[in-house]
Amino acid sequence: MPSTEKHTMEDDFTIARKKQKTSDEQKPPETSSDSDFSDLEEYETNTSTSTVNINYDLYLETINRKVLDFTYPKICSISLKTTSIYCCLTCSKYFQGRSTTTPAYKHSIDSGHHVFANLSNFKFYILPENYEVKGTKALESLNDIKMLISPSYNDKQITKLNQPDNLGIDLNGDSYVPGFIGLTNMSGQLDYANVIVLALSHVSNIRDFFLTWGPLV
Numbered sequence: 001m002p003s004t005e006k007h008t009m010e011d012d013f014t015i016a017r018k019k020q021k022t023s024d025e026q027k028p029p030e031t032s033s034d035s036d037f038s039d040l041e042e043y044e045t046n047t048s049t050s051t052v053n054i055n056y057d058l059y060l061e062t063i064n065r066k067v068l069d070f071t072y073p074k075i076c077s078i079s080l081k082t083t084s085i086y087c088c089l090t091c092s093k094y095f096q097g098r099s100t101t102t103p104a105y106k107h108s109i110d111s112g113h114h115v116f117a118n119l120s121n122f123k124f125y126i127l128p129e130n131y132e133v134k135g136t137k138a139l140e141s142l143n144d145i146k147m148l149i150s151p152s153y154n155d156k157q158i159t160k161l162n163q164p165d166n167l168g169i170d171l172n173g174d175s176y177v178p179g180f181i182g183l184t185n186m187s188g189q190l191d192y193a194n195v196i197v198l199a200l201s202h203v204s205n206i207r208d209f210f211l212t213w214g215p216l217v
Helices: 008-025 042-049 103-111 137-138 141-148 155-160 189-199 205-210
Strands: 087-088 094-096 115-118 125-126
Touching: 087 103, 094 103, 115 141, 155 205, 189 205
Parallel strands: none
Antiparallel strands: 087 094, 087 115, 115 125
């Protein structure tokens, strides 16, 4: 005998919720949070590609040192997050993470840019293959970039800065200390502050004090 029980929209909703719950229980655990990628570091540590028989020099020729600028705040240009930030060493843009759901990984796929520097631990990685650059020769070729990310000087290097053989001569015949460059005007209103900082950087006692203070990143 056919049932006379009415089938309502509420019944459909209840059935749909049960199916969704069952589907969610069968899904594998997600590897990262959609909001802040809080599990990125653990995921990336456990899923890096095996480094057996890897040519660490691969893609290093694509690094564009002329555009590299590490003076900007360490913020992902896509998610605007400040954790697990990598710099693309081809275009100098900042992206988050290395897992397959992150802006850095997607950038490597879309743009064909492969070499990234972690701005926290100063290690270098190849994406989308997701392996760390190792090997003495490869790492030595990246020492200049690591120095740009986190400049550090020992007492011997600081003492040498003011020695006559380290000075350059400008077009007017005046001596100067090589290496000083203009500062990035981030907000468009820091011109005067930048001028003062550059002037103070030429006072050797003040400069040496901050150089011995160590990296500020």
